[in-house]
Amino acid sequence: MNDALFLIPVGVSARHVHLSAIHVELLFGKGYQLQVYKHLSQPGQYAAKETVMLTGPKGTIDKARILGPNRPATQVEVSLTDAYCLGVSPPIRESGNLGGSSPITIIGPKGSIYLQEGLIIASRHIHMSEEDAVQFQVHEGDFVNVISRFERPIIFNEVKIRVSSQYCLEFHIDTDEANAARLKSGDQVLLLKNGSI
CATH class of the missing domain: 2.40.40.20 (Barwin-like endoglucanases)
Structure with a gap:
């Protein structure tokens, strides 16, 4: 061949956040719908106009992009360099494999959420x-x-x-x-x- x-x-996948519908409302307000910023190469996937702040024990990362559409479970994907900045040690995992992954706080314009698990470095x-x-x-x-x-x-x-x-x-x-x-x-x-x- x-x-x-x-x-x-x-x-190349930069740091990003997948949100559940419930968490979209907690971060942006009741009834809020994500707005499309640009469509991605994978069919049906898009980068949203909305961004959030990620906060860990040692630092924060501002303007982390949200990717849509909504997911059943909220998931945050960062690089190892990002993890050092945040002061966390997320496991290297396949997307969706969140059991025992790292905690992270996500801050939006209308509220914040603390995930006990949900932060990974994507394999x-x-x-x-x-x-x-x-x-x-x-x-x-x-x-x-x-x-x-x-x-x-x-x-x-x-x-x-x-x-x-x-x-x-x-x-x-x-x-x-x-x-x-x-x-x-x-x-x-x-x-x-x-x-x-």
């Missing part, structure tokens, strides 16, 4: 459609390696494959990982199978 068939676009992963999975010969839950071949070549190990008809092909990493490899959204990386280049 030609290398070009293994190329995957990068999506790197690849979104792809079922058609993409057939093309790349991988399955939901598989782990692969990904190489950046730019100015600072890096191999990302243990990258989880996530497959859904609702997904668009994209390799998701946080800002720390992107900066280490000097990657930006829209760059392309190479999927490595069986650890071989």
Whole structure:
């Protein structure tokens, strides 16, 4: 198979917040609806106009972007650098796996909420459609390696494959990982199978 068939676009994920409907109202007021700022690459997902403040034991981060639509459970995703700033030690987890994750306070214009758990560093992963999975010969839950071949070549190990008809092909990493490899959204990386280049 030609290398070009293994190329995957990068999506760099900055710190962000997913809110439940109840928490949207607690932070922004009763009946409040998030407003679309811009649509994201994954179908149906968008960056909202609204931002919030994140507060930890040692510091705060202002203007953390909310991503919509609403989620069943509120979740905050930060980089390790952000975690140092906040004074917290969140686990590296797949999105939605919040049991035993770190606490965080979220402050909005109309109120604040304290989560006993809900703060994570998102584990790197690849979104792809079922058609993409057939093309790349991988399955939901598989782990692969990904190489950046730019100015600072890096191999990302243990990258989880996530497959859904609702997904668009994209390799998701946080800002720390992107900066280490000097990657930006829209760059392309190479999927490595069986650890071989």
